[in-house]
Amino acid sequence: MPVRPFTPEDAEALAALNRSVGWSARSAAGWRWLARDPGRQAMDAPLGWIAEDEQGAPMACLGNFIQTFRLGERTLYAGTGHSIIVSPAGRGLAPRLIRTLMDQKGMFAFYTFNANPQAAVLYRRHRIRPWPQPTSALKLAWPLKHGPRAVSRLLRLADSRSPKMLGRVLDRVAEPLTPHPKVVRAQDLPEGVAMLDAPWEMPAWEAYWHACVAEGRLLADRSPEIMRHRLGNPDRTSPPVLLAAVEGETIVGHAWAELAKPSVIDPPVLEIIDLMALDGAADAIDRLMSALVRAARRLDAAKLRLHLVSSRLLDQLGPWADRARREGGWGHAHARFEPDAPHPDLWQPTPYDGDYSFCLRPATGRR
Known part of the structure; x- marks a missing residue:
């Protein structure tokens, strides 16, 4: 073929x-x-x-x-x-x-951050290994609503016992558990967190990006030019949640999340696409996480989830990581580095570095 x-x-x-x-x-x-x-x-x-x-x-x-x-x-x-x-x-x-x-x-590298367990054997044949270590098998989730998750479990049970019965349900309700359209408002956010609107037009964002680069890590590009493009996805069906941790007029951290439904019978999930803070911003991640939980509740998400977490971000999450539910359990993130690549430890990825910002299933189930 x-x-x-x-x-x-x-x-x-x-x-x-x-x-x-x-x-x-x-x-x-x-x-x-x-x-x-x-x-x-x-x-x-x-x-x-x-x-x-x-x-x-x-x-x-x-x-x-x-x-x-x-x-x-x-x-x-x-x-x-x-x-x-x-x-x-x-x-x-x-x-x-x-x-x-x-x-x-x-x-300098080839990778996938959204693999299933069956693919792991295939990747090993191509020298693509679980990475980053030691967090390649880790996903973190913060459950928020029990009811929608219980309904989803019942639908899965019905599907396993009688797919035809579930088909009849879906004929009547094409996309169950779909949230009503809502937006996150500035008044929903905690102190020290602001909405980001068109960051590519903000001098504060450009200054923040330069400060990130100056820390000496290997970073997926978040320059104004790249952000203008990445946030222009025409297949998005609901607005993204874009947040900045601020100190006065200065941005010291940011978060990007998207509302998604993993399948027809799953409840909506607020998926964290990006979560970063400067080294000196001690409480920025804590503030951003508090804001993301509030945003998830506002959007009727059943949980908040982080599909990929590096060792650096795990440390920055602090108590948030301790109270999270561990999902995944297999090496869903894999990478192969070329001989002339920078040292892998310089790269501490978030889901933004992969395909999550444009491959999630929209919360409405439509494109």
Whole structure:
């Protein structure tokens, strides 16, 4: 089966693969938006690859997101595999797609931060190892509402015992547990936390970004140019939660979260996309977490969740990490570093570094 780069014009074929596994599909506009990402354009990289049978029917695909990084004055790039789907008829194509991803030149690393347990064996064959250590298997969640989670468990039980019965329920209520549209307001936030509106237009954000780079860590780019693009996702169905921990007029930390529903029968979850603070901002993460919990309650989320946590962020979370429920339990984050890559310990990722900001299932279930 031939494997070729895909373009936004392949949106319907890619959508067919998404529907075959119960995922929501990205629109052609969404693929065009990803195509405009500055990292992809700088490296002239494909959006991803699709494998077709002899009749042109899609059998498998793999998205290719190029993340831009900064290390002091250096700009670096890494390849993030996302949206990998292999139909039953395309069994055996996954290794070809992964090899194609990792044959790209000019990257210091290749990684995925959203893998399932079955993929781990496949990744090991390509020298892609669980990373970051020792937190690659850790997800943190803060439950907020018992009722929606109980309803979701009942729906899962019904699905396991009688899929037809669940189908009849979904015929009557196409997307159960969908929240009513709401927005987070400034009055919902604790003292010392402010709403971020168009950070790419804020001198305070640019100063904060320069301060982050000056700390000497390897950071996924959050410059005004990159943020303008990343926050422009046309497939988003509800506004993001963008927060800044402030000291006077100075930003010392930030958070980005999105409301999502992992599946048709799951309750809404406020997923933390990004959570960072400067080294000297001792209580910034605590303030941001308090604000995120308030935002999650305002948006009727059943829980607040952090899919990926580094050792640095785990320390910064302090008591918040102690009271969190541990989810995951397998190495869902994997990476392979090239021989000339910076030392991996310089990179302390958040979900922003991966595909979470554009691959979460929207809370409405629609794109």
